Each structure stands twice: as structure tokens, then as C-alpha cells.
Amino acid sequence: xxxxxxxxxxxxxxxxxxxxxxxxxxxxxxxxxxxxxxxxxxxxxxxxxxxxxxxxxxxxxxxxxxxxxxxxxxxxxxxxxxxxxxxxxxxxxxxxxxxxxxxxxxxxxxxxxxxxxxxxxxxxxxxxxxxxxxxxxxxxxxxxxxxxxxxxxxxxxxxxxxxxxxxxxxxxxxxxxxxxxxxxxxxxxxxxxxxxxxxxxxxxxxxxxxxxxxxxxxxxxxxxxxxxxxxxxxxxxx
Ligand code: HEC
Numbered sequence: 398x399x400x401x402x403x404x405x406x407x408x409x410x411x412x413x414x415x416x417x418x419x420x421x422x423x424x425x426x427x428x429x430x431x432x433x434x435x436x437x438x439x440x441x442x443x444x445x446x447x448x449x450x451x452x453x454x455x456x457x458x459x460x461x462x463x464x465x466x467x468x469x470x471x472x473x474x475x476x477x478x479x480x481x482x483x484x485x486x487x488x489x490x491x492x493x494x495x496x497x498x499x500x501x502x503x504x505x506x507x508x509x510x511x512x513x514x515x516x517x518x519x520x521x522x523x524x525x526x527x528x529x530x531x532x533x534x535x536x537x538x539x540x541x542x543x544x545x546x547x548x549x550x551x552x553x554x555x556x557x558x559x560x561x562x563x564x565x566x567x568x569x570x571x572x573x574x575x576x577x578x579x580x581x582x583x584x585x586x587x588x589x590x591x592x593x594x595x596x597x598x599x600x601x602x603x604x605x606x607x608x609x610x611x612x613x614x615x616x617x618x619x620x621x622x623x624x625x626x627x628x629x630x631x632x633x634x635x
Contacts, residue, residue, distance in 0.1 A: 424452065428463055429516065432535035434528065447514075459503075459520035459529055467515040469506050475559045477501050479552040482632075485534060487542035489635075491558055492533060492550050493519075494526060505533040508635060511540055561633030564626055568618060572609060575634040581609060584634040592627045 422435045428448060441450040447464020462468065470478070470493055478501055481492045488507050495501025503526050504519025518536070523529055534548040565575070565584070572580035595614045 426450065426461075428514075429461075429510070429536055429538050431518075431532050431537075433532045454528075457520055457523045457525055457529065459518055459523075461516065461518040463510060463514055463516045465514060467517050469508070469515070469517065470502070470504060470558065471562065473502055475557050479554065480556050480558055481550040481552050482556045482558075483548060483550055484544075485548055486537050486544050488538065490533075490536075492530070492552075494530065494552060498526060499524060503529050505536065507536075507538075511538045558633065561629035561631075564622070565630045565633050568622070569630065584630065587631075589624075589627065589631065592631070593624065596622055596627065597624060 420435045421432050423430055423432050424437070424439050426439070426441070426448075433452065434454070437452050437454045439450060439452050441448075443449075444462065444464065446466055447462050449460065449462045449464075452459050452461075470480075470491065473493060477496050478493050479496055483490055483492060485505070485507075488510065491506045491508075492504070493506075494503050499522055502519055502521050503523050504517060506519075507516040510516035516536075516538070518533070520529060530550060533550075534544075537543060569584060573582065573584050576583050576585045595611050596618045599615055599619050
């Protein structure tokens, strides 16, 4: 009798107190959309120059920033963070997660989200990193092309955005701005072919007089910058 009433109680519990089914739903922020379980909710805020807000499930919170001057991962330590460079629904993104689960930043950065805006979505010390990383794969902007094959983030250590940035800062930044004309043209406006001619090609070493001519570039950088390094510099400046 005792055991019957116990099973009855369990049955009643599951009939009437059945936990809400967790579904994946779309969160629409107009300029972007993403998918998360329905245990999450959104909080929109007004930024000064950008559109900012938060998504939370009560345990974990992630914050977004969409605008011209949105921050990036430049202060993230590459000893404690892993990075991946992937296209998400047709747009180039940098994704980061901590080396030690739950201890650091889980984030995605689109340097060119759309309309010259950057987009960052990130949260620190998350209890469930997988849910957030999966949500990153569903991010679409107005002009994104939804991927048909599954997106995979590759955190194998091959990509580290700090290398390109450091190479640029140490060698080029004093005269070249990433995107504006400075002492010299912006790196963004240069192509790899002109880069190679100016830096890697040592066949043309005709001496000219100005400080920052081709000869200066070749003499200064030819010895220790490789094509791969230049790719990393361009990658950083894009
Ligand atoms: C001391 C200042 C200085 C530094 C440092 C410097 N540049 Fe330049 N660079 C210039 C100037 C000035 C020009 C424009 C020269 C001209 O047009 O005659 C130039 C031109 C170039 C050009 C040719 C652009 C074009 O298509 O006409 C390339 C490529 C270039 N720089 C790449 C680099 C890279 C990459 C670095 C870092 C590894 C670097 N430069 C560091 C001053 C500098």
C-alpha cells in the first residue's frame, strides 16, 4: 500500500508539476538576431554612441554592444584566453573563450557587423559556456547569409589576434593608422601585393632619398617580417 501511494505521488508530481519544456527561441533585436533557450530573457539599454544590452538566464549574463566604437578583445590576455577566427553566417568573426572553463571571457566580435558598425557579445566567468558558444553561431545581421553547413569554432591555438596587433603596433603604427591616412597611407587601403613589393621584395633596392620610401621599408622590415606576418598585420587592420 505504502509503495502504491509513493508511485501515485510520483505520477501526480509528473502530471501536474512537469517542468516547463526548454525550447530554443529567437531573440530579435532588430539590427541583429540570435537564438537561445527560452530560459533566457533580454534587457535592452541605451548606450551613448551605440546600442547596448544584456541577455541573462539568471545564472549567466552576456552583454552586447553594437556601434562604431564598440570595444574589442584587445585587453584579453592570450595566456588565459583561446581565440578562433571563423565566418558566422557569412561575416568574419573572432571568438574567444577561457583556457580554464568558467574563468575568463566568452565572446564574439564582428569588426564589420554592418553599416560600419562593430558588434561584440560577451560574458565573463560563465557557468555554461556551451550554450553561449552555440548562440554565437546563430547571430545574424540584416544582410547576413545564413549558413547551411554547421559552423565550427576551432580553438586549436593557430589564431591569436594579439600577434597581428603587436606586429602592427611595434613596426607600422607610428606612421600608418589602421584605417585613416597618417604619415603614410592606411594599412587597410593597401593590398598584399603592394605590401610584398614594399617589404618582402629585395630585388628593387634602388636607393631613394625620403625616409619612408620603399628602400626604407625594405631595409627595415625585409629581414624579419614574413608574408605570414604581413597577413597577420592586414588581418588586424581589417
Ligand atoms: C617611419 C614611418 C613609417 C613606418 C614605421 C612604416 N611606414 Fe609604410 N609608409 C610610410 C610612408 C610615408 C609611406 C608613403 C610613401 C610614398 O607614398 O612614397 C609608406 C608607404 C607604405 C606602403 C606603400 C603603400 C602604397 O600602396 O602606396 C606600404 C605597403 C607600407 N608603407 C607598409 C608598411 C608596413 C606594413 C609597415 C610596418 C611593418 C610600415 N609601412 C611602416 C611610412 C612608414
